Structures are given as structure tokens and as C-alpha cells.
Amino acid sequence: MHLELMKQADFAAFSENLSIAYAEDKVEAGTWLASEALANAKQSMRDTLPNGVNTPNHFIWDVIRSHEKVGTLWVCQEEQSYFIYDIIIFEAFQNQGLGSELLAVLEEEAQAQGITEISLHVFGHNKRAIHVYEKMGFETTDISMRKRI
Numbered sequence: 001m002h003l004e005l006m007k008q009a010d011f012a013a014f015s016e017n018l019s020i021a022y023a024e025d026k027v028e029a030g031t032w033l034a035s036e037a038l039a040n041a042k043q044s045m046r047d048t049l050p051n052g053v054n055t056p057n058h059f060i061w062d063v064i065r066s067h068e069k070v071g072t073l074w075v076c077q078e079e080q081s082y083f084i085y086d087i088i089i090f091e092a093f094q095n096q097g098l099g100s101e102l103l104a105v106l107e108e109e110a111q112a113q114g115i116t117e118i119s120l121h122v123f124g125h126n127k128r129a130i131h132v133y134e135k136m137g138f139e140t141t142d143i144s145m146r147k148r149i
Helices: 008-028 034-048 098-112 127-135
Strands: 002-005 058-065 068-078 081-089 117-120
Touching (some): 081 098, 098 117, 098 127
Antiparallel strands (some): 002 058, 058 068, 068 081
């Protein structure tokens, strides 16, 4: 498995798909109203990546395995730290250990770039991702909780 920087021509589809998924996650988490979620997600993408794949300090990679694109990875570099904004393993390739493999590849890339820490946010309802992150050595740094009444 290796990483290739995403081409600007592929960014619009990436941004649209990610906005839809992010909106769904925010609604499921109870953070946004369904009626506003997609517009909020698209605005967040515009704010965070105003220059698409050419936004400084942001890296959006295609995840390649055996000459086939199996997913995408988006990280932001701040000093000696990477923050993972998003990991996508396409549905046809899920449950094959590729998420763990991708995190190992990212760790190698980070070390080669002098990065000393990788952090991320994961929605509490994403139990599968939490399991993978914990398996790969990520530790919980804080927890937000809520009780609906």
C-alpha cells in the first residue's frame, strides 16, 4: 500500500462525498439538524480547504494497493503533528485490514517527515473506527458526553 497525492480534478467528487458523510455523522451525533447538515458540511469543507488539494499544510492522498485506489486519507500538518481529518476505505475493500495497514503507512510517512504525533477525532457512534484506532495504539485524550432528556 502507498499514498499518492490527490489530483485537483478529483477534489470536487471527494469534497461532495465527504460533505454528505460528514453531514450524516453530525446528524447522527445530534450536533446538527438534518435540514441544515449538508449546507453546514459543505461550508466547513470550503472553510477548511479553500484551495482544494493545494491548501497549505493539508495533504489529501489517494490510498493505492496493487495499482488500485482503495480509499482516501486527509491529514493536516501543524508543526511536528499530523491531524487526521478523514480516512475512507471504500466499501468494496472494507473488513480486509486495510484501515490498520493505512495507519501503519501513515505512521511511516510521518516518521519520514519528522512528525512525532498523529491525532484525530472520531464520532462516538463509529465503534468500528474506534476499535481500529485503539488496536493501532491511539489513546483517548478526552471524551464529550451527553444525555438527552
